Amino acid sequence: MTTMTRAKGATALPINTILSGDCIEAMNSLPENSVDLIFADPPYNLQLKGDLHRPDNSKVDAVDDHWDQFNSFAAYDSFTRDWLKAARRLLKPDGAIWVIGSYHNIFRVGSALQDAGYWILNDVVWRKSNPMPNFRGKRFTNAHETMIWASKSEGAKYTFNYEALKALNEGVQMRSDWVLPICNGGERLKDDNGDKAHPTQKPQSLLHRVIVGSTNPGDVILDPFFGTGTTGAVAKMLGRDWIGIEREESYRKVARRRIDDIRAFDGTALQVSTSKRAEPRVPFGQLVERGMLRPGEMLVNTRGQSAKVRADGTLVGDGVTGSIHQVGAKLEGAPSCNGWTYWHFKREGKVVPIDVLRQQIRAEMQ
Amino acid sequence: MTTMTRAKGATALPINTILSGDCIEAMNSLPENSVDLIFADPPYNLQLKGDLHRPDNSKVDAVDDHWDQFNSFAAYDSFTRDWLKAARRLLKPDGAIWVIGSYHNIFRVGSALQDAGYWILNDVVWRKSNPMPNFRGKRFTNAHETMIWASKSEGAKYTFNYEALKALNEGVQMRSDWVLPICNGGERLKDDNGDKAHPTQKPQSLLHRVIVGSTNPGDVILDPFFGTGTTGAVAKMLGRDWIGIEREESYRKVARRRIDDIRAFDGTALQVSTSKRAEPRVPFGQLVERGMLRPGEMLVNTRGQSAKVRADGTLVGDGVTGSIHQVGAKLEGAPSCNGWTYWHFKREGKVVPIDVLRQQIRAEMQ
């Protein structure tokens, strides 16, 4: 699988190869100004305390691997500065970098990028369509991760395939928020025991969008935290060259086998990246938040019975508190009720179904 | 509009007032540990080079006000550290802060928050349903902003109205990505010339969700970059007290007029759904004391296993003696168990969860 090409300088660039060892040392062994794109999924520095159980008492498989352990923010910052510096040396002047992270580390990474002279082009939010819930109800569902896209320096002529991304997005300009499912099912790589081969494998759809949008065929893409090689797999499919760096032999082994099995331009696994979303669900509470209905306002049904809107989007009526559907069902003595068509509000003497307001929101969202 | 209350210390807290002047000095004049929530929309440190024009050659009205100019990252970081420090002094130990920003500044802010000892709880993405397109087609549509929600320190007992937010989201737990429209139309405040009064006015819907989710009625909310007072307006509507700090008289004037025109929602509309955790605790032994269950009576789980009730409110089953929770956990081999939903008793041939008896007691208590 190893192929060597000559870079501008004297040193060879080991394209389509997985390098072993520490990523900073490995990067420093490569020629400067030789790489078109870097995609990096560094350790997130999660600081997990005790165990976490689901409500059904099953235990959550935590990311507690040794490679994610740092003693302090200072240690993490130092590590981040070092690998970002080594990475920047490798980038061609018009090259770019993507880094993915969560709130645990992404603010450190973003600051370090700016301090190192990179120029941030966008932050892009990966909105997970199926994230793990917050089991204890103590915070918001952690439903996204953040990617930072930056050029090597201000004013660089980075690659951006605007029309290709627009086509991927059904003819509409690609936005900075991408809705994509997490990596599971058949795409999730298993080890010989049938367990997941890597705790944080990224979906190919995410890399597909990154690579289509910010490289051209024949470009060289480096991933210094290669893991099980999603970057290399998608790069190969899309006719780009790649270099991976990975410390753990177990990950390298899985990645090698995976990439060897891929033929270029075999995009069957990527169909999910263009799949259409279902019609957006509009929570009734959003009508209250947006001021379309006031807390305290009365809704009425066709029989003239009424219920009061509360600040959290629940209704109070007939001695019951609950959703528009629940209170409607109670009033009707029915097992269920479509609150959207059941309830009405008054404006200028007229009685209007609340579904009209939902239609307005959907029209804006289109 | 000015109201003064006495804080714990000697200094008065000027609630429901807009303070003028520099936000750091103003914050330092207020008593420490006196504020429940801080919402901050600091300058974004935008670095716009030259004017931006739409495809039809019309000029985009950029954010280039003098208050948004910083000469370097170092100057911006210094400013950020200073106001975050002053803000942290004001927060009650169990208080929290929200800061909103874009990729230009949010990584600096996030790092500074962590360095100052705040503890990040979530980052929340405001996904704009109608953002300004990227006119030049050189980047992704900048379609979101990022908010960071943090407690004053690790382990603090921050306020999170989980059930209210879940109700707002039609019964599904609230995620870290919020889809809300930008502020325009009638909500957008105009100055006397009919131009927009403030370049970055935030939508009320955003503040509604923040305030419902992380404060209780009667709490004090401080906004050190008050602008045209969205925070104060929504706080007043929702029955919270507020303090604004704003340097520009023109913004203060618009904000004062705006907030004076608002009336608060009535008390029952402000009540939100609460968690079971808030309900009074009922010892299982009380069911025995009150004769709702007899000592010697057998309880059963859904698998038909049984345990005997003792006079002191403990159970004996499977060779174990202990609380309803302990014996249930032992039978399931689980780390914990909610005995109230796990155990059932028999009456007239029917199997009834013991939680029904707890509900009876709670109904009598209310």
Place this chain on the structure above:
DNA sequence: TGGCCCGATGAATCAGAGC
């Protein structure tokens, strides 16, 4: 073969009161 039900699981900084 199809439909339904059940179990498993995913980058997670996930409790609070009482003594």
Place this chain on the structure above:
DNA sequence: CGCTCTGATTCATCGGGCC
């Protein structure tokens, strides 16, 4: 502060087994 005990808490998806 530390220890003990109570008891609250989940969404989307995939795959396997069963009828």
